[in-house]
Amino acid sequence: MSTVHVTPVRTYLLVFFALMALTLLTVGAAHVNIAHHLPGQMTDAINDAVAMAIAVTKATLVILFFMGVWHSARINKVVVWSSFFFLFVLFAFSLADYFSRGWLGVPGK
Amino acid sequence: MSAPASPAETGGTNYLNATHGIGSWLLTRDHKRIGILYLLGISVFFVLGGLMAVLIRAELATPQGDLFSSDVYNRLFTMHGILMIFFFLIPSIPAVLGNFLLPIMIGAKDLAFPRLNLAQLVPLHDRRGDDVRVAPDGRHRHRLDLLHSDVDELRPGQVIVTAVGIFVAGFSSILTGLNFIVTIHRMRAPGLTWFRLPLFVWAHYATSIIQILGTPVIAITILLVGAERLFHIGVFDPKYGGDPVLFQHLFWFYSHPAVYIMILPAMGVMSELVTAFSRKRVFGYHFIAFSSLFIAVIGFLVWGHHMFISGQSVVAGAIFSFLTMLVAIPSAVKVFNWTATLYKGSISLQTPMLYALGFIGVFLIGGLTGVMLGTLGINIYVHDTYFIVAHFHYVMVGSAIMGYLGGLHFWWPKITGRMYNEFWSKISAIVIFIGFNTTFFPQFILGYLGMPRRYHMYPAEFQTWNVLSSAGATILGFGYLMPVVYLLWSLKFGAKAPANPWGAKGLEWETSSPPPVLNFATPPVVTEEAYAYETSTPAKEVTVGV
Amino acid sequence: MVLAVRSAQLGRAKQIAGWLAATMTLGTVFLVIKGFEYHHKWVHHLIPGEGFHIAGTTDPAAQTFFVLYFCMTGLHALHMIVGLGLLAFLVPKALRGEFSAENHNWVEGVGLYWHFVDIIWIFLFPLLYLLGRHHA
Known part of the structure; x- marks a missing residue:
């Protein structure tokens, strides 16, 4: 401090x-x-x-x-941005499933 | 470094005898006493969960359902899973050994938020009560299903109670993680830089990250389940227009990383044991430290491999399958580094080391079958068979519990100030190793032959392997009973433990056994890196250099 | 809120209380508006469940939208109420001069919390109120 x-x-x-x-x-x-x-x-x-x-x-x-x-320390920046990164991962990977359904023509997938 | 504080310096008082009475324990803010409270709590649940496992194996000794109805059997293995995972494995190393050792290892007086630490104990025990009361009445097969759509016969009230229990426990998990991270960031002893931290601390740091990032997601999922149940609004249940696959996404986003909450601390213990009993600097310190963080990160990218046979798209499945392979890299880095540490070390086969060597072997099998399961094609073939059961028992029972028991034996003298019987502890380590493999290796074969999990009856041709597995379970049960006996015995009759019975490195061995209330008589100052074994014993260097 | 934190950093005790109170006022106004909005939904049978009814459509997605609407705004409002409670707890502390340039972790922490709840609204507002407007 x-x-x-x-x-x-x-x-x-x-x-x-x-x-x-x-x-x-x-x-x-x-x-x-x-x-x-x-x-x-x-x-x-x-x-x-x-x-x-x-x-x-x-x-x-x-x-x-x-x-x-x-204006905060570098370690705090890492913490903040990595948290948002993981939030992004949650959304992006889940949505990737929904958007890619039916691409390969496998029934029900 | 400061000399070990003799009992005379601390006036003969330590954290165990400083204050008396049950109130002084239940309301303590001392991280060491809280660790002991956890130890008592989880041991009870381990015994309960173990008894259920014995009943399950007894039922499976014959192909007919002669002991239980399918309904009772369902409840049995549900309770076995809930107890072992949530009440034993997840809190085992972090809450017992982590709480006790983490502040000592970094030379601090306590955790950053001692009151929070006590506070998180309460919800954990509270929710245990909730879940234990509720689950036996339910008909769910495991927690995923408990919250899932096919349990309509379950009264909504029960789901709500269990959900509240899990929700509250989530706070416990987040607070522990927060506490560890803040402690590691702000309370390290002078001279203890990040890369001088013991690897045990690094492993707990990675675990804490997972707890903080993952737990809120399961919390919000459970909140939505509660809303769905109470108000019949469609989120996950197709009956109301919801999407069950969405539930699986959210559930596994937390629950896959959660398996690393179980194994990472065990890996941290391993790094301590292997170096201490090889009398050798750990091989590739930085690699082991960062592989823990890497596992924590990758752990969040692979949840879809639990959903290969759900409605998930094939493309997403393929991507998740590929990412799952990446987990093998940091895991293998650790295994190779431990073996490289053994290489040309002066190994002493004391009890904790036996557990450590057992861990390496068992984890290798568990990890490699994990790679097999991560492969999309194989997974679909063996999905929901005993292959899966054997795989996760190799990693969670074999590896995590061996790590826990190894750590418990390693630090038992520090925690209690007493030595246990070396002969019997070695015998039990060997019995556990044999019993474990006899129990679970046949299950790989059963799974590959196609025996599905979660049924109390099976075709007669599977009986040979099942009998073998049940016999192994009996051996394993005896193996687990032995430590209970000789560890309790040591409390009364064991020899007094010196400050550093193993001649190991690390701040926790610099203070007396058991440690004083504030951990150190004089605040320690760190002047060398972790595991500096060669520097202090130059005679060894000659043999190492051959 | 930031101005309260700034005052705290500079050790101006009386100003902290003033800015905190201002934050509380604005927060309360927001919640009151939200209350009217909920009332409006109630009157128009837009609460999901048995009595749900919307003119001109039987699409179940409409109900799903309102489920999400209530879950998201409801949780946001809940967090704001917690925030207001924290602020109400801080104001008397600030008036008693408990915060100084050296000791204002409370103000700092509550400030972070308040802004975090802020960010949620930044996303909720376009998601729930604006998307799809261009069709109308």
């Missing part, structure tokens, strides 16, 4: 306004069918992807600044 980094209020305000702006953006984006405005074959999933991308950005901002990870 030797040196604690004190973040200036300005940073917190900037992050706060960024979060608010991103919230407005994600609400706005949800009302637009993005796939219609892009060339080529795009599915509706693009809307979901955009919403999730914005959410990830916002979460990253909160973790880095409000939770102080930006």
Whole structure:
């Protein structure tokens, strides 16, 4: 507990306004069918992807600044990011099963 | 390093006789006493679980169902599994040896959160009560099914009680993990850098990571099961529009890593035993340390290999099969490093070492059959046969319990301050090894021949192997009874143990046996790496160099 | 919340209490809104179970959506209530001047917890309220 980094209020305000702006953006984006405005074959999933991308950005901002990870020791960073990595593994591997059903034409699989 | 504290320095008091009365034990914050409380608790459950195993093997000695109905048999092996895994194996090494030794090994007075440590003991014993009360009434076959959809005859109340028990116990698990990690991070003695930590500590660090990352997932799964049961909302049960495969994903995301909660601490014990009785620096310290972490990480990537014959997609199955093979790498790294440590060491075959050597052999068989099972094609052939039963008993009973017993014998003088009978302990180690292999090796053959698990009757042509297995179980039972006798005997009649009866390295051997309340008379300072056997006994170096 | 932690880091005891109270106020407002939302669902028979009814569809997926909606927002609200309890516990401590630049682990810890619950909402909001809007 030797040196604690004190973040200036300005940073917190900037992050706060960024979060608010991103919230407005994600609400706005949800009302637009993005796939219609892009060339080529795009599915509706693009809307979901955009919403999730914005959410990830916002979460990253909160973790880095409000939770102080930006200025914490390297070992803490490892702990934080590896936790999210395992959460990602849980989602990604489970979904991989659902998405890959029927690829090989085995009945019921 | 500081000299061993003689009883005179500590005024003859130690953690055992500092305070008296049952209250001073039940409300203690001393990590050593909490370890002892766990030891008492899990020993009772081990005996109960063992009795059930004896009954199961007695039933299987003949092809007919002459002892129990299929229903009673189902309850028997369900209870055997629940007791042995959740009440014995998972808490065995971390809660008994880990609680007792981890702070001493890193030169700390206690764990980082002593009150939390006591607090986690309570839910564990509490949920034991819950589950033991509930499970005998149920008709479920094992926990997976207990929470699964085909147990409608089970009254919802029972599932809820059991679920609450598991949920509460989850907190116990998370708190233990948190406590160990914080302790290892913040409370190491001066000079004890990360790469001077004993490998036992590294193994517990990896175990704690698994507990913290995995347990919340099973907690939320159980919460959803509870919601489904109470409000009939569809999450897992197809009747309400849910997906049972989703349950399996969530269940195994925790439960596969949970098998490493059982084996990793045993591997940590192994690293201590092999070096101490080879009088040799451990071979490839960094590799063993990181292989523990690697197992913890890979452990989270392979859960789908339990689901090869569920509705999981073939592609996902193939990927999980491939990832499962990766587990073999860190496991093999450990086995090779232990054998390399033995090589040209001056080996003394004392009781803990006998267990250690037994572990290596048994784990090798368990691990290699694990690779076979991880192969998609073979798995489908032997799925739900005795091959699986034999495999996980080799790893969990053979390896984890040998590690536990080896560790218990190794640190028994430290824990109790008494020596046990060396002759009888050696005999029992050998009997356990023989009994174990006689019990479970025939089951590999039975499984390969196609005998399915979980039935109380079987075709007559399987009887020879089953009789052999049941005979082995009898030997194994006697093997497990012997330590109970001579260890209890040692408490009263055993010789007083010196501070370091094995001439081993490590901070725990620097303090008196049993240790004083605050572990060390003077806070230790570490000046050398772990297992520095050659440096302190230069005479050995000549023989090693040949 | 972060401003409370910052005040704590700087050892400004009175400010800590102020910022904590502000956090509590905003948190309570959120929960009150949530309460109205639940009431609205109740009135419109959107609680999953026997009485579930939604106009224009018999698709079981609709019910599954509301199952997830209630599980996720309910758990989130539960965690917020715990958070508010923790904050309420901290305010008098802060007023008594128990926190200083050297000793404010409590504030720091509760701050981490509060923001973690925050992150959950960041994901829940688009998932439950926004996805699929562009069809309407």
